[in-house]
Amino acid sequence: MNNPMNNKTNKVLLVTFQDNTDVVGLKYIHSYLRGHKIESYMLLLPHYRENDNYKIAKFIKDINPAVMGISLMSDEFFYAKEFTSFIKNEFPGLTVVWGGIHPSIAPAQCLEYADFVFMGESEVAFMEYVEAVFANKPTLSILNLAYKTGDKIVINEARPYIDDLDILPFPEHMPSDSFILHKNRIREMNKSIFEKYARYSGKFYSLLSSRGCPFSCSYCSNSFYAKLYGTSKVRHRSVHNIIEELTMAVAAYPDIIYISIQDENFFYSDIKWMQDFADQYKKAIGGKGFVCSTAPNNVNEEKLSMLRKIGLSWITMGLQTGSQKINREIYRRFMSNETFVTAALQIKKFNIPCLYDVILDNPYETESDVIETIKVLLKIPRPFMLQLFSLCFYYGTEIYEKASKDRILFEDPRKKSYTKYSNTYLNKVIRLTPLLPGRFIMWLVNNRKGKLSFCINLVFLPALFIVEPFVWIVMIFISFDCNVFSTIRMMSSFFNTGFRKVALRK
Helix, strand or coil, X not given: CXXXXXXXXXXXXXXXXXXXXCCHHHHHHHHHHHHCCCEEEEEECCCCCHHHHHHHHHHHHHHCCCEEEEXXXXXXXXXXXXXXXHHHHHCCCCEEEEECHHHHHXXXXXXXXXXXXXXXXXXXXXXXHHHHHHCCCCCXXXXXXXXXXXXXXXXXXXXXXXXXXXXXXXXCCCCCCEEEEECCEEEECCHHHHHHHCHHHHCEEEECCEECCCCCCCCCHHHHHHHHHCCCCCEECCHHHHHHHHHHHHHHCCCCCEEEECCCCHHHCCHHXXXXXXHHHHHXXXXXXXXXXXXXXXXXXXXXXXXXXXXXXXXXXXXXXXXXXXXXXXXXXXXCHHHXXXXXXXXXXXXXXXXXXXXXXXXXXXXXXXXXXXXXXXXXXXXXXXXXXXXCCCCCCHHHHHHXXXXXXXXXXXXXXXCCCCCCHHHHHHHHCCCCCHHHHHHHHHCCCXXXXXXXXXXXXXXXXXXXXXXXXXXXXXXXXXXXXXXXXXXXXXXXXXXXXXXXXX
């Protein structure tokens, strides 16, 4: 039975299909709305299935929002499609708006189902839209908005980036008025449920100290945003603003172990800003380790030394491929293998555990290109671990346009998980690179087409289930400056998430 919504209510419901609570972008939208006195609710639908719809419908009827905003990535498109179709049928008066990465890069696809789409950075634009809806004012001229009129797609001009990020309210670790589909029921979020769905049981606090990326790698949505905004500008929050957020977070959640800085490239910050951050972090948040990402050409010993002294515990850095030709011509990454190896050696010098990103399943790569990746990985000082990703050709990115032009066959990015790479022989060798001796790794490479190629299957699972957990333990131990108690405390949280990410590739 249809349930027409009462559109006079000034409420917004924000929905995500992500399987964990680390939805920083949606948390920012939620906080921005609430900071402007708009009644906003969040609904998390991990592992969403069609038979959940009527439980969700009852919840929506009780909340009675005027606007529903759905945030999605490409691999959540079909969840959003199915869910929106149900909602539009069940609540014909409810306006459904999509936002996030996939609606930004593929608005025409999304407008087949959503009433409106918001493209790009949309805290301000979405709030303006919501306020206009509540006041029964026109909405079609709002910046960042895309909509369909007849068969025509209209995409409004992009609102300029928010330069002063300090104006944004802090996103809550466990947002107020948030709900989750848990054990076949919609439940209000509480600490126990939050810890079940949060990465590392909620002991990692996600922080954005900046927005934007200085690079435009062809496979990344940042290459699309650079075209949308006409710039690859990186904007930083003030150190005071960051420390204020962290101070509040640590006071509210004293069991936080790590601060996870989710900037695209934290080391891109200039030395003056970083010194200010180091000084204030040490005074206010001393004792809490933090995690960040960097690019090889932004690593130097001055920054490493400064940050290691105040708690830098883990680094993530991208290699992506050992083929310099692929890096330059396909990925548009202009950094040499020598720069990468030098950065890895510097990170090791300061005894900081590091995860290195590698992209697999690239149809432009030859076997020789993949072997070059293995050779570069063997130059990295141990211990280290890899984060392996299967190349996805996302709509709107440079590599999608190139592959389409070159008539390369690739899987629909809406149906593909970037964490699920193919089990080819050389992919298995790459997976084993941090775990087994270098000479044996090259022996596997050299015997990949011979009678002894079966040997990889003899060592693969034992390495994954015996050697790999040991390497993780050693890296956790190092990250806590060889403190046994802290290592043990972290183990259960780490392996719950780590096993899903590394072994199950989720």
